[in-house]
Amino acid sequence: MIDFFRRLFGHSGSSSTAKERLRLVLMTDHLELSPEIVDSMKRDLVDVISRYVEVDREKIDVSFERQDKALAMLANIPIIAVNRASNGHVAEPPVVAPVAAVAPEIVTPAEEEAAAIEPAAGVAPPAEVPAAETAVVAAPSGDAVAPGDLKRRRRRRKRKGSISASSTETVSAN
Amino acid sequence: MHVLSEAQEHPQVEGAPVLGRAIVVTSGKGGVGKTTTTANLGTALAQRGARVALIDADVGLRNLDIVLGLESRVQFHVLDVIEEKATLDEALVPDKRSPTMFLLAAAQSREKEDVDTQKMRELVRALRERFDYVLIDCPAGIERGFKNAVAGAEEAIVVCTPEVSAVRDVDRVVGLLGNRFRPQLIVNRIRPHLVKKGKMLSVEDVNAILRLPLLGTIADEPEIIVSSNRGEPLALRTDIPAAAAYRAIAARVAGEDVPAPTAQGKESFLSRVGAWFGGRRA
Numbered sequence: 001m002i003d004f005f006r007r008l009f010g011h012s013g014s015s016s017t018a019k020e021r022l023r024l025v026l027m028t029d030h031l032e033l034s035p036e037i038v039d040s041m042k043r044d045l046v047d048v049i050s051r052y053v054e055v056d057r058e059k060i061d062v063s064f065e066r067q068d069k070a071l072a073m074l075a076n077i078p079i080i081a082v083n084r085a086s087n088g089h090v091a092e093p094p095v096v097a098p099v100a101a102v103a104p105e106i107v108t109p110a111e112e113e114a115a116a117i118e119p120a121a122g123v124a125p126p127a128e129v130p131a132a133e134t135a136v137v138a139a140p141s142g143d144a145v146a147p148g149d150l151k152r153r154r155r156r157r158k159r160k161g162s163i164s165a166s167s168t169e170t171v172s173a174n
Numbered sequence: 175m176h177v178l179s180e181a182q183e184h185p186q187v188e189g190a191p192v193l194g195r196a197i198v199v200t201s202g203k204g205g206v207g208k209t210t211t212t213a214n215l216g217t218a219l220a221q222r223g224a225r226v227a228l229i230d231a232d233v234g235l236r237n238l239d240i241v242l243g244l245e246s247r248v249q250f251h252v253l254d255v256i257e258e259k260a261t262l263d264e265a266l267v268p269d270k271r272s273p274t275m276f277l278l279a280a281a282q283s284r285e286k287e288d289v290d291t292q293k294m295r296e297l298v299r300a301l302r303e304r305f306d307y308v309l310i311d312c313p314a315g316i317e318r319g320f321k322n323a324v325a326g327a328e329e330a331i332v333v334c335t336p337e338v339s340a341v342r343d344v345d346r347v348v349g350l351l352g353n354r355f356r357p358q359l360i361v362n363r364i365r366p367h368l369v370k371k372g373k374m375l376s377v378e379d380v381n382a383i384l385r386l387p388l389l390g391t392i393a394d395e396p397e398i399i400v401s402s403n404r405g406e407p408l409a410l411r412t413d414i415p416a417a418a419a420y421r422a423i424a425a426r427v428a429g430e431d432v433p434a435p436t437a438q439g440k441e442s443f444l445s446r447v448g449a450w451f452g453g454r455r456a
Contacts, residue, residue: 013371013374014372015369015372015373015374015375015376018375019382019383021338022383025342026345026383029346
C-alpha cells in the first residue's frame with residue numbers, strides 16, 4: 001500500500017536505497033565461509049569441471065565479489081587442455097586424444113564468434129587447446145565457459161549468482 | 175561454546191522456588207533506546223502488578239538510574255553485591271511510583287571486565303527467585319559487557335531503530351544469541367510521516383530483514399525525551415501513544431494475546447485521513 005501511495009504521489013524516498021544496501025551488506029555479513037569450506041568447494045568444482053577439461057589445480061582462484069544486485073562467487077580456473085568428447089558424460093581418466101571434430105550446427109552470431117576461437121561447449125574439440133585458457137565460473141550457474149562466451153557470461157552474471165549462508169555462530173562466554 | 179546455556183536449564187524440582195523470567199534487552203548498537211525500553215517495559219510490567227527487578231549491566235556507563243529518576247537513591251551497585259560488599263536487599267533500590275519494581279544499578283567507576291560472568295549468572299538466578307521479571311539492560315557492543323548481560327538471561331528483547339546501522343547490528347546480535355534466547359523485536363523511534371514519504375524504513379522493512387517475532391513498535395515523540403529529562407518513566411502516563419505502546423508490549427511479554435502490533439508506518443496515512451475528517455489522530 002505504501003508503494004502504491006509512493007507511486008501516487010511521486011515519492012522516491014531513500015528507504016528503498018536503505019533496504020537494498022542492507023540486503024546486500026547482510027548477505028556479505030552472513031557469508032562466513034571458513035577457508036576449509038572454500039577449499040572443499042574448490043575441490044568439488046574442479047572435480048566436476050575436470051570431467052570436461054583438464055584444469056590447472058594449482059592456479060585456481062576462488063573469490064567473492066559484490067555484483068550489482070547480488071553476491072557472486074568467482075572462480076578462475078585455468079584450463080590446460082580440453083580432454084573430453086561429445087556430450088561430456090564420460091567421467092573416465094583424461095584422454096587427451098581428440099575425437100573426430102563435429103562442426104557446430106546451428107549457431108547464433110555471438111556463438112559463431114565463440115566458435116571461431118574455440119568450439120562451443122558441448123561440441124567435440126578438434127585437438128588440444130592452447131594451454132591456460134581460462135574458465136570463469138559464476139555461481140550458482142557454475143558451468144565452464146568457452147572464452148568467447150565470457151562477455152555474454154559476464155553480462156548474465158549480474159543477474160545470476162548469489163550465495164548466502166546463514167550465520168551459525170553463537171555466543172561463548174568465558 | 176554454549177557456556178551461556180549451562181546455568182539456565184534448571185529443572186524445576188518439587189518445592190523449589192518458581193523462577194521468574196530473565197530477559198535481556200539488547201541491540202548491539204548504542205543509542206537505540208535500550209535503557210528507555212528497559213525502564214518503560216519494567217514500569218509497565220510493574221503497573222500490571224508483577225514483581226520486577228531491573229539490572230543495569232552497563233558497568234562504567236550507568237544510566238538506567240537517571241532515566242528512572244532514581245539516581246540519588248543508589249547506594250550500592252551490581253559489583254558491590256557480586257563482591258559481597260552489600261546484600262541484595264541493600265542494593266535493590268525501590269521505585270516509589272511502581273511499588274513492585276526495584277533497580278540494581280551498575281557500578282559507575284568500574285569496568286566491564288571486573289564482572290565475573292559466572293557471578294553475574296548467579297546474581298540473576300538469585301533475583302529470579304524473588305521476582306517475576308528480571309530485566310537486564312545490556313550495554314552496547316558485543317564484547318564482555320554483552321556477554322555478562324546475556325549470561326543470566328533466558329530470553330532476549332532486541333531493540334532496533336529504522337536505520338541501516340541499527341538493523342545490521344541487531345542482525346549480528348541475533349546471530350550471536352543463537353536460537354536459545356528466542357529474541358523478540360521492538361522497533362523504536364519510528365516516524366510515521368517519514369515512513370509514508372519513503373524516507374525511513376518501515377517496521378515491515380526492518381522485519382523483512384530481521385524476521386523476528388514483533389513485540390511492538392514505538393513511534394518517536396518528543397514526550398519520550400521529556401520523560402527522560404525528568405526521570406519519569408513514560409509508561410506511567412496515560413495521555414500519550416508511546417505509553418500505550420509500552421503497556422501493550424508489557425501485556426505481550428506477559429503472554430496476553432493483545433492484537434498484533436500495529437504497523438505505524440502504514441497506519442499513519444489512514445490516521446491522517448481520519449484526522450482530515452475530524453477523527454482523533456492516534
